[in-house]
Amino acid sequence: MRILIVMCLLAPLLALAQPDVSIRTSHEALARQMLADVIAMDTSVIRKETPKMAAYLARHLREAGFGGDSILTIDLGEDGTSLVVRYSGKNPQLQSIGFMAHMDVVPAFRKDWELDPFVLTEEGDYFIGRGTADNKAGVVSLVVTFMKLKKAGYVPERDLVLVLTSDEETGMVSIKHIANNMADELNMEYAVNADALSGVLAPDGSVFGYYVQGAEKGYRSYRLTVTNPGGHSSAPRPDNAIYQLAHALIKIQNFRFPTMINEISEGMLRSVASRSDPATAGAINQLLENPRSLAAADKVVSNPLISTTIRTTCVATMLEAGHAENALPQSASAVVNCRIMPAMSPGDVEHLLKTVINDDEIQIQTMAEDNIGPASPMREDVMSAIAEALAEYPGVELIPFMASYGTDGKEFRIVGIPVYGSSGMFMDPREAFAHGLNEKIPVEAFYKSLKYWERLMKILARNP
CATH class of the missing domain: 3.30.70.360 (Alpha-Beta Plaits)
Known part of the structure; x- marks a missing residue:
């Protein structure tokens, strides 16, 4: 009886501790459930459950109205199973627009984590679990947006193509296969990659800017x-x-590769200059005027984020x-x-x-x-579409970004398809812990990204 009384007294508090999904729309509730379901699948090289995840997503897409001929499952054996989905538009003469994400994750072990990495946990303001930041939230956002639009009877002006790969974290065999064997069939004018750290919040929660990745080293x-x-x-x-x-290693340590500034690194540098103290801003502007200025480069490279964007390392x-x-x-x-x-x-x-x-x-x-891909031109129509889709963040600065790490986007760039990294999510980058312990994303950032993707797809689909 005493235990029963205690439980009755605690019941209201326990209810408050649980995430309240009743205030969410049915679309948001479905997205949350699908995120929980795919987080539970260990798609790392340990258990290799991308075939299971691909089958799960394909089933949901079929139930939403996508026919069997619209969904292509690509079985690459040890390299996993990938998924390509075509959302047919009104005008087949127009090139399609691609949307990308990857289903695989890096390994995670329960003994290392505070929580089970393969159980989606909503704790405070965050979703925690392996793949939340990299890149299952992106996968789910794209899939549920395709599903919502299809169920609503929406028909885009041009085809939209969804590419979900299976081994971005390891050999990238799946994206190489798709890029090298299916580029003509997919006929993509360009693609948007959800695998990106885009919206950046300052430590005080204010909006710093939004990175649009157009190149990578x-x-x-x-x-x-x-x-x-x-x-x-x-x-x-x-x-x-x-x-x-x-002696040889010390020579390499002391050697500076030549400064190289392209359209993307120039955009990054100008953005940093606008926020920097006069001395740093002056050095950046001097470097932009004369990339061979070692004095300017020495001042700039003290910032690791900047230094990696201006030269080979x-x-x-x-x-x-x-x-x-x-x-x-x-x-x-x-x-x-x-x-x-x-x-x-x-x-x-x-x-x-x-x-x-x-x-x-x-x-x-x-x-x-590894192959080295060219930089994508920072197209005005793509940048303006992204800015319009970020309706919750009016006036946010879009900053061209070159990653010092690798993504699937590089393989499409190599075959002539520009790719733009854009996730629609905002967070403090220090809190993501992608590839690390207790990986997480803000709950509200996930739900806001659903609105972002719906807007972006509609905007890009109507712009021939």
């Missing part, structure tokens, strides 16, 4: 290796493999040397990871590394290779 790793006869540590030789490699990330503590090393090797500007080729980077090291005894071997 390429990725390539090199292994530097030095070999040596070695010997006993009691008789040191002047040509020690570890020291020789260390190479940094040592792994070391391996020696075979015994009492023996001189017979070999020493290091991995150097480079993030390459769109206008620079991997061949240029390797040539510069060899020139900087200036040591023929050091072998340079390409390890991880």
Whole structure:
């Protein structure tokens, strides 16, 4: 009886602690349920449940009215299952508009997290779970928007194409397959990628700006290796493999790749200048006038966000040397990871590394290779459409953005399809924890993004 009385007294408080979904629209409630369902699927390389997720999404799309010929399931074996959905428009002569997201996530382990990473938890103002920020909220937002428009009988002026990939976090085999084998069939004028950190809130909650990603750096790793006869540590030789490699790494550390400013990095720099102190703003403006100004570049690179957008970077990330503590090393090797500007080729980077090291005894071997895509032109029609779709944030500054990391968008850019990263969500980037522990997004940001995607699709569909 005492327990019953306590429970009765606590019942109102417990009710308050639970998320109240009754005040949500049916569309929002469905989106929340679908987000919970897909978060529960471990689509990382551990359990590889993208086939399950693709089947789940395809079923919902069919129930919304998309015919079997509109939904293409692409089974790539170990690389997962992807989904391509065509929303047919009135005028098949017009090129389609693409919308992208990826279903896979990086691994997460219950022992590391405060909460179960594969259970969507609404705690305070946040949705918590693996993939909330990267990128299942984006997947769900796009799918439920397609469903809502289809159920309402909406017919776009042109085709809309949804591309959901299965291995963006690993080999990107799925997007490469789609880009290389289906680009002509999809006939996309351009695509919008939901896999983006777009709306940025300042620590005080005010709106900082909205990044529109139009480019990303390429990725390539090199292994530097030095070999040596070695010997006993009691008789040191002047040509020690570890020291020789260390000298090369220090040269790389001190080397500055040439400054390269494109349309996107220029937009980022101008935005930063407008918010900076006079000294920083002056350095940025000087750099824009003369990209070869080392003095201006030195002042600018103190900001890591800016420095990564104006030049290629190479940094040592792994070391391996020696075979015994009492023996001189017979070999020493290091991995150097480079993030390459769109206008620079991997061949240029390797040539510069060899020139900087200036040591023929050091072998340079390409390890991880990745394609490098061009920058997308920052089209006025796309930018104005995004601004119009962000109705909850009137007057927000749209900032061109070049990512120093990789996304699926690069593979479409390589085959000539411009891609623009835009999520419709606003948050403090310090709180996302994408790829980390307790990944989360603001609850209201998720619901507002649903309105954003509906507006954006309608705007882009009517603009030939």
